[in-house]
Amino acid sequence: MQRYTTLEAVIFDWAGTVVDFGSFAPTQVLIEVFTQVGVPVSLAEARVPMGLAKWDHIQALGRLPAVAERWQARFGRAMTDADVDALYQQFMPLQVAKVAAYSAPIPGAVDTVNLLRARGLKIGSCSGYPRVVMDQLLPLAAAAGYAPDHCVATDDLAAGGRPGPWMALDNVLALRVGDVRHCVKVDDTTPGIAEGLRAGMWTVGLSASGNAVGLTAAEWAALDPAEQAKRRAPAVAQLRQAGAHYVLDTLVELPAVLDEIERRVQAGERP
The missing domain is CATH 1.10.150.240 (Putative phosphatase; domain 2)
Known part of the structure; x- marks a missing residue:
């Protein structure tokens, strides 16, 4: 398996991104x-x-x-x-x-994270949840197979949370990332995209699994392609307007996008 040589870390949101399809x-x-x-x-x-x-x-x-x-x-x-x-x-x-x-991993999320680890990426995370909630969620996620290398809750830092860059940058420090341009922030909300952009990172928005579409995994899967496209379009527009470099349905599509970002970084492009 080819490892990334430039990208260093991916920083994930929680609800609507890795767990809790639809962010309920x-x-x-x-x-x-x-x-x-x-x-x-x-x-x-x-x-x-x-x-x-x-x-x-x-x-x-x-x-x-x-x-x-x-x-x-x-x-x-x-x-x-x-x-x-x-x-x-x-x-x-x-x-x-x-x-x-609402702690169940989004389908395919754990396998995707494991694949990224195998390719040499560090896994960070941050959330709009306060620490007392994250302390409940972390062991449940770990039992289901997801345990990021670092996790920041919204009240962990004196500077505050989103849309500021501080939680994303705390991950950079904790994970000893050498260049913020070698990080990718993945989120389903516009404040989360703003967070990544303000931290100087590449950003990937998630539409189908996230807050803007707001359906369960079963409800989303039950829609025909035309209805999915109708539900997806406003979420994609919202995330793109926020500045997301890429917008995907779920994390399952992320590895291919990271491959493209890796090529762009190696070619000298900046977020």
């Missing part, structure tokens, strides 16, 4: 928390800020015009940071309790 774990809990306080939100609304740290996600969700209007009608005022704090406190134990239900 965060959205389902957010819907439940907002419902508990009498402000219902739809699944589509809960998905809009996906990729941000969860406190930021709750705040951004509350600022969506339709949600803000419902909040105003329910409480007679706009959502405050104190409200976000309270919702976050409700969110956290529910997310910890329910992350296991």
Whole structure:
């Protein structure tokens, strides 16, 4: 098997990228928390800020015009940071309790990661989940065959999370990567793509397995090609608009793209 001689590392997101096809774990809990306080939100609304740290996600969700209007009608005022704090406190134990239900690897993801390791790549990871959730998810993923070389949670770093570059760059430091241009960031959300770009990396977006399409693996597989194309198109457009160098359905397609990036880097191209 030919090993990569230039590329050094791939840094993966978690939900919607390696585990949790359709990225359901965060959205389902957010819907439940907002419902508990009498402000219902739809699944589509809960998905809009996906990729941000969860406190930021709750705040951004509350600022969506339709949600803000419902909040105003329910409480007679706009959502405050104190409200976000309270919702976050409700969110956290529910997310910890329910992350296991959505921890299954995306089909083909573990085999793909193993192939990349065999070709000499280091495997990094980062997430919009806080550390307390990642501590629940990591052993479940390891038992299913996925154990990255490094993992950064959104509250691990004082600088913060996405769309800033800091979690991706923490992987660079921990993995002792010699050049950020030799890294590839893989994510299903626009803040995750922004993270990779700001860190100076190549970026690959995932459409079918991710937040924007928002279907389970079985639901996606049951669609005919025409319906898949219809569902895929907005997700691809969103990720490309965010600046993704490549957009794929799932990780199964990643090795071929890494081969192309390897050739481009060797030819002197930059992300």
